[in-house]
Amino acid sequence: MKLRIYIFILCILESAFVLPLQAQMLTNKGQLIHITANTIVSVDGSAVNEGTFTNNGALSVSGDWDNRSDYNPGTGTFILNGNTQQAVRHNNQNFYKLQIAGMGEKILESHVTVTQELQLTNGLVTPDQQSVFLIKEKAVINGGSNQSYINGRLFQEGTGNKFFPIGKNGRYKPVLLDQIEGVSPVAGFELFEPNLQAQPGGDLQEVSQIRYWQQTMLSGILNKAFITLSFDQTENFANIDSLVVAEANGPGGVFRSLGMSKTTGSLVEGTITSKLPISGNFFSIGVARNEVTSNLLFIPNAFSPLAALEEDRVVKIYGKNISQENLLFRIYNRWGNQVYESTSLEELSSKGWNGTNMNTGATESSGVYTYTLQGKFNTGKSFKKVGTISLIK
The missing domain is CATH 2.60.40 (Immunoglobulin-like)
Structure with a gap:
């Protein structure tokens, strides 16, 4: 059943309902839809917006989301909870709170910006190569696991400390940029596997062949930041004390050591933080030479x-x-x-x-x-x- 919502539905959605309003499909043809606080609209299927949609409550969609007109995020939560693949075409507009749920992969086919909160509960988020997935400076990110991460490039705006819950091939390998200084920096990170062309520089004995992280600057200037990377037993390192953060200027380039200020965990699963601030765009885990x-x-x-x-x-x-x-x-x-x-x-x-x-x-x-x-x-x-x-x- 296709449910077309017209202007007379407005009075229902603006009332103080707390019970979910359910539909198998939602199509808004040039009308005004307003979800008020404490109201949940659940769409068991796809939704198309060709009108004006204001969300101060919660909108849950299990199918594709196609925003062709105006979506006003208000203070509402947008939930992608499909158990199969969902396409998201958001018309380069904002979400106030975006929650990723369900087992299905969420394919971002247009620019998406989150202004308040990204909640990773279950499911992968895959931005296509033309789309920018941006977390605004004051927004927070909650969650992140092997079951829910950004399967592609994620951008974050601002200085301070920024967390990038990214991964690849079922492995969650987040990045933390610490003590960021700069002029309105917007930095993005993506994980790649494998890293077969990496070459260790003079201060490195080896560089991980398993994976590397690439940084991309969308805008602004990043003057200084320290980086924390993840590692696990797949990299087969022998001694955690010899590990360092390695960086290079290009893929398959010669990596140099950024040292190690601290590690957490063990060789089975842990993290490592650079001793020196970053200056390159490609990062991996390295092993320092004994002479160092x-x-x-x-x-x-x-x-x-x-x-x-x-x-x-x-x-x-x-x-x-x-x-x-x-x-x-x-x-x-x-x-x-x-x-x-x-x-x-x-x-x-x-x-x-x-x-x-x-x-x-x-x-x-x-x-x-x-x-x-x-x-x-x-x-x-x-x-x-x-x-x-x-x-x-």
């Missing part, structure tokens, strides 16, 4: 303030990929008294210690001094080092 950790840290074991070469007159820290975070270098004399301390990577790598007691300003005497050094590499790996330095005069 302990082998790239060196402290001389002797120096002399009277040496002919300036470099030999001080004690510096030499190395690559050393982070400023949690860095602490201390030197003690033979009686255990601290004579030097620094937490500055710039000072330790450029000036160093020249043998002067930080407390008295006097030059220390010849002898053997003990040092302690702790900190992190840019990969996120912590280090601690204890040794001795001979001051020679």
Whole structure:
């Protein structure tokens, strides 16, 4: 049965009904339909709007949605709950609240913008290549799982922290952009599988061949952001401590390390957050080379303030990929008294210690001094080092 809703239905939908109004199909031919708060209209089939549709309640559609005219989202919820594939042609207009339910895939065949909330309960959302699925800056996203995610590209507007509940091939692999800074950025992410052409750069031992994420800027400028990616046992990594976020400028390009600031979970299923802000457009999980950790840290074991070469007159820290975070270098004399301390990577790598007691300003005497050094590499790996330095005069 096809139900055509004309202007006289308006009085029914504007009354305070809380019981669902059901129809097998809804066709609005140039009329005004207004769903008020506490009213639910449930369409067990497809719906076509060729008039004006205002939704301050809830509209649930199990078939295709074809908006050819004006949809006023009001403060209403639009529910796509079909158990078979649903086509959504929304005429480049907004949804206030959009809920994804039912087992069927939702194919977005036109631009869709969500201004308040996206609720992922069940079912996939697949935007076609010509359509933009955009979440406005103040909107929130709830849900996301292997049963309900964005099977394609999702855009988000604004700065701060943005969550992208995307996936591919039945695997939910969301992305989090953290501490976004920029000028009105609108960034999008999509997951791809596999990643067979990826090449590890000099600071990487390998890059995941299973998947990669691509970022696309729709508009604005993204100046800074840190990224969190998901991984699982399909990537067959051996050691979670060696994992880093890897980025490249193009598909199949040479990936470089963004380090690792933290991980969650385990190699079976977990997440990893970059140590450095992103600068490329393609991202994957990488394994750091061993040299990126302990082998790239060196402290001389002797120096002399009277040496002919300036470099030999001080004690510096030499190395690559050393982070400023949690860095602490201390030197003690033979009686255990601290004579030097620094937490500055710039000072330790450029000036160093020249043998002067930080407390008295006097030059220390010849002898053997003990040092302690702790900190992190840019990969996120912590280090601690204890040794001795001979001051020679």
